[in-house]
Amino acid sequence: MKQVPIIDVQTAARLVKDGDTLLQGGFGMTGNPVHLMHALAETGTGNLTFIGNNTGEAGLGGGRLLRNGQIRKMIGSFFTSNPDAVKAAQSGQVEYELLPQGTLAEAIRAGGAGIGGFYTPTSAGTALAEGCDVRIIDGVEQVFVKSIRGNVAFIRAWRADTAGNLQYRMTENNFNKAMATAADLVVAEVEEIVPVGAIAPEHVHTPGCFVDYLVQATLTPEDLGSSASVSTSKKVDEARMNMARRALAELRKGDVVNLGIGIPTLVADLITEDHGIILHTENGMLGVGPVPADGGGAMHYPVNAGKIPVTALKGSSYFDSADSFAMIRGGHIDVAIMGGLEVDEAANLANWAVPGKPLLGVGGAMDLAKGARRLVITMTHTNSDGSPKIVPQCTLPLTATGVVDVVITDLAVFGYPNGKLTLLELMPGATLEEVRAKTGAGFLIHQPSIVL
Amino acid sequence: MKQVPIIDVQTAARLVKDGDTLLQGGFGMTGNPVHLMHALAETGTGNLTFIGNNTGEAGLGGGRLLRNGQIRKMIGSFFTSNPDAVKAAQSGQVEYELLPQGTLAEAIRAGGAGIGGFYTPTSAGTALAEGCDVRIIDGVEQVFVKSIRGNVAFIRAWRADTAGNLQYRMTENNFNKAMATAADLVVAEVEEIVPVGAIAPEHVHTPGCFVDYLVQATLTPEDLGSSASVSTSKKVDEARMNMARRALAELRKGDVVNLGIGIPTLVADLITEDHGIILHTENGMLGVGPVPADGGGAMHYPVNAGKIPVTALKGSSYFDSADSFAMIRGGHIDVAIMGGLEVDEAANLANWAVPGKPLLGVGGAMDLAKGARRLVITMTHTNSDGSPKIVPQCTLPLTATGVVDVVITDLAVFGYPNGKLTLLELMPGATLEEVRAKTGAGFLIHQPSIVL
Numbered sequence: 053m054k055q056v057p058i059i060d061v062q063t064a065a066r067l068v069k070d071g072d073t074l075l076q077g078g079f080g081m082t083g084n085p086v087h088l089m090h091a092l093a094e095t096g097t098g099n100l101t102f103i104g105n106n107t108g109e110a111g112l113g114g115g116r117l118l119r120n121g122q123i124r125k126m127i128g129s130f131f132t133s134n135p136d137a138v139k140a141a142q143s144g145q146v147e148y149e150l151l152p153q154g155t156l157a158e159a160i161r162a163g164g165a166g167i168g169g170f171y172t173p174t175s176a177g178t179a180l181a182e183g184c185d186v187r188i189i190d191g192v193e194q195v196f197v198k199s200i201r202g203n204v205a206f207i208r209a210w211r212a213d214t215a216g217n218l219q220y221r222m223t224e225n226n227f228n229k230a231m232a233t234a235a236d237l238v239v240a241e242v243e244e245i246v247p248v249g250a251i252a253p254e255h256v257h258t259p260g261c262f263v264d265y266l267v268q269a270t271l272t273p274e275d276l277g278s279s280a281s282v283s284t285s286k287k288v289d290e291a292r293m294n295m296a297r298r299a300l301a302e303l304r305k306g307d308v309v310n311l312g313i314g315i316p317t318l319v320a321d322l323i324t325e326d327h328g329i330i331l332h333t334e335n336g337m338l339g340v341g342p343v344p345a346d347g348g349g350a351m352h353y354p355v356n357a358g359k360i361p362v363t364a365l366k367g368s369s370y371f372d373s374a375d376s377f378a379m380i381r382g383g384h385i386d387v388a389i390m391g392g393l394e395v396d397e398a399a400n401l402a403n404w405a406v407p408g409k410p411l412l413g414v415g416g417a418m419d420l421a422k423g424a425r426r427l428v429i430t431m432t433h434t435n436s437d438g439s440p441k442i443v444p445q446c447t448l449p450l451t452a453t454g455v456v457d458v459v460i461t462d463l464a465v466f467g468y469p470n471g472k473l474t475l476l477e478l479m480p481g482a483t484l485e486e487v488r489a490k491t492g493a494g495f496l497i498h499q500p501s502i503v504l
Numbered sequence: 505m506k507q508v509p510i511i512d513v514q515t516a517a518r519l520v521k522d523g524d525t526l527l528q529g530g531f532g533m534t535g536n537p538v539h540l541m542h543a544l545a546e547t548g549t550g551n552l553t554f555i556g557n558n559t560g561e562a563g564l565g566g567g568r569l570l571r572n573g574q575i576r577k578m579i580g581s582f583f584t585s586n587p588d589a590v591k592a593a594q595s596g597q598v599e600y601e602l603l604p605q606g607t608l609a610e611a612i613r614a615g616g617a618g619i620g621g622f623y624t625p626t627s628a629g630t631a632l633a634e635g636c637d638v639r640i641i642d643g644v645e646q647v648f649v650k651s652i653r654g655n656v657a658f659i660r661a662w663r664a665d666t667a668g669n670l671q672y673r674m675t676e677n678n679f680n681k682a683m684a685t686a687a688d689l690v691v692a693e694v695e696e697i698v699p700v701g702a703i704a705p706e707h708v709h710t711p712g713c714f715v716d717y718l719v720q721a722t723l724t725p726e727d728l729g730s731s732a733s734v735s736t737s738k739k740v741d742e743a744r745m746n747m748a749r750r751a752l753a754e755l756r757k758g759d760v761v762n763l764g765i766g767i768p769t770l771v772a773d774l775i776t777e778d779h780g781i782i783l784h785t786e787n788g789m790l791g792v793g794p795v796p797a798d799g800g801g802a803m804h805y806p807v808n809a810g811k812i813p814v815t816a817l818k819g820s821s822y823f824d825s826a827d828s829f830a831m832i833r834g835g836h837i838d839v840a841i842m843g844g845l846e847v848d849e850a851a852n853l854a855n856w857a858v859p860g861k862p863l864l865g866v867g868g869a870m871d872l873a874k875g876a877r878r879l880v881i882t883m884t885h886t887n888s889d890g891s892p893k894i895v896p897q898c899t900l901p902l903t904a905t906g907v908v909d910v911v912i913t914d915l916a917v918f919g920y921p922n923g924k925l926t927l928l929e930l931m932p933g934a935t936l937e938e939v940r941a942k943t944g945a946g947f948l949i950h951q952p953s954i955v956l
């Protein structure tokens with residue numbers, strides 16, 4: 053068996069050359085090869101194309117390279133989590149390309165798998181598909197995506213053996229597995245290096261053939277900056293809890309459910325074991341349990357897509373981002389519950405681009421909106437200025453077209469029986485007059501059929 | 505956590521309906537859901553489209569359905585291993601579609617991942633790409649492949665927990681993991697069902713959300729028929745050993761190497777631990793060791809692509825067929841050594857279609873020929889009738905175009921320095937005159953540069 057060279061972090065950093073395309077593993081700071089990135093930040097290497105879900109966080113991971121001016125272009129799904137990345141993109145200082153999170157993961161996997169490109173339904177009919185080659189396959193509009201490769205991949209795993217076989221810890225896999233396959237040179241920083249044979253062949257996550265160099269680096273909470281201790285305080289009022297309760301009623305025993313951030317997160321707190329609901333988080337976990345009793349440090353627990361530490365229920369499983377979005381896109385998520393900015397008569401959803409803010413963070417929203425079998429939107433009925441969010445036709449950039457099944461607001465529940473926007477229920481305290489006044493779209497009113 | 509219903513094998517068999525598309529896991533009989541298949545063979549269900557790498561073996565697995573006349577169409581990569589399948593295809597009794605093994609695995613993965621289709625370089629320029637949409641991506645000719653899904657998938661895993669999480673044993677994963685994602689209804693037959701929580705979340709191969717029903721079924725050597733005891737006798741003569749030795753000299757320490765059947769298999773016997781070679785087998789294993797001392801029963805060892813039991817070296821890993829061919833196609837195999845029927849001046853290879861026999865078995869040959877970084881062909885210099893196998897232009901159906909790096913015959917070693925077919929060496933006992941007489945193609949003669 054080959055021995056993978058173990059090198060120091062400075063030597064590893066010097067493997068990246070001016071002008072290289074660098075793949076950086078991690079979802080935010082979870083599974084981020086932070087020691088490699090910070091050593092690279094100490095070099096003069098620049099003009100980089102940086103590919104990662106997020107450009108690190110402010111001053112951390114890829115964010116440190118960004119602050120140093122080492123990045124020429126960034127490709128990712130969610131720049132919004134790093135204010136420096138937003139500023140760099142808006143000022144034109146750094147070129148950028150935004151992809152849906154699942155499209156990014158799949159494109160990197162494809163690059164590693166020798167696949168030239170693929171067609172995905174994600175982003176069809178949205179601003180991100182503009183100028184793309186689009187084809188109808190089996191009646192579904194699909195967008196062509198070219199595969200992605202890099203010169204160098206910096207990844208993080210938890211354990212390596214001396215032959216380079218890797219195991220990821222909990223939700224630290226995310227983009228690392230695919231990136232390990234998709235670069236000419238792959239450096240893995242790992243917590244621990246064990247003798248060859250110490251990892252059973254059926255427990256290897258990334259086979260050794262993908263790994264060129266190992267760096268041993270011990271992770272500390274300080275390495276992860278602020279994300280290691282996350283505030284879990286939530287703004288909870290009765291109207292929001294009512295929406296969460298109503299959303300819960302949409303779920304059936306055995307459903308695989310993905311919960312977005314905001315009101316949908318409140319649903320998680322209402323789910324007990326008796327509900328038999330299986331929570332999925334798109335960063336790579338099925339069987340998400342409650343937030344740990346001790347509040348958690350992101351280092352010691354899996355994290356959800358909101359980067360909040362969670363627990364793992366019995367029967368849970370971890371997987372990488374490519375597999376996670378394959379699960380979503382392939383129709384294996386029964387219900388997604390998300391927030392909304394606008395929903396319209398044609399069941400279109402806009403929920404990723406806030407008016408007046410740049411289009412810099414889409415994350416997994418497009419994949420989930422399109423891929424989930426049933427899409428439930430929870431949102432306030434109106435904007436803070438009183439303007440309606442249920443409109444004849446969305447004016448904000450779309451997340452997905454024709455996908456909404458149920459809309460739950462503080463005033464009402466709407467659905468699309470026979471494809472027509474229809475008022476199904478009034479929420480506690482709401483009146484039909486109020487709903488009429490505050491809804492921009494035309495809608496039918498559900499008439500329960502009379503059983504004779 | 506959901507409880508996956510545990511049903512008996514007869515109930516499971518009745519889930520398949522007339523006219524269904526059935527995905528069957530397994531590589532030959534390894535990881536084949538044989539109990540499910542044999543129960544299905546007891547039903548009157550017919551008119552099936554059967555998708556599996558092989559249509560079982562004669563009278564076993566899918567082969568039993570075939571013998572019963574239950575299959576209308578079969579889609580696979582290697583029908584040749586079942587004489588009944590060959591006969592059914594040739595007689596026109598059963599429709600068939602032949603795909604390269606890696607294309608089949610990727611298409612099923614894509615079906616499960618909600619990807620409409622993809623472009624692969626495998627099969628470009630061959631008979632299997634005729635009539636396909638072809639596109640040049642990054643200068644490489646690529647063939648469009650539509651994704652594949654089924655109504656029902658019958659798969660086999662080794663262990664399940666009651667939430668449906670699956671673990672595969674050794675090389676029994678193969679097509680099972682991808683198929684578990686790509687059907688409306690998935691039934692897993694498993695050796696053992698353990699309580700939820702008994703499988704650690706990081707050791708789950710197939711998350712429970714993909715599995716609809718579990719069937720417990722104990723595997724016996726009888727279930728696998730003849731394949732459980734494989735003869736490992738090989739026709740070995742000095743000329744063949746010389747070719748194997750010369751092929752070994754093409755390998756470098758640390759190389760990841762895939763060995764085809766025939767002469768390439770002999771190379772495996774020459775490799776010692778000191779060589780530091782890592783053997784890959786396309787059915788899903790890296791770190792293949794020697795044939796077990798006891799000869800092995802296929803049930804108790806991993807198998808290689810020739811379905812011969814092998815051992816697992818320290819540092820080995822198992823993975824599914826989609827990942828294995830991703831490894832091949834993505835350029836992660838340093839050297840493939842294969843047999844050849846014809847090689848020509850343009851470095852084209854023909855090695856999958858024997859003259860006068862139907863085009864019914866391609867297996868992984870096209871993927872390996874195209875995907876390996878370096879391709880070494882070992883073959884006799886001439887056919888048994890004395891006609892040359894190194895020809896100006898291949899006349900047999902091509903495996904891949906422009907891919908051959910080295911040809912090793914019983915008479916000579918050829919390469920393609922500067923893209924020109926060139927005689928590099930004479931094998932022991934051969935003369936230039938004999939090589940000239942028995943080579944159909946024109947060739948240059950290598951002149952070692954003189955060091956002054």
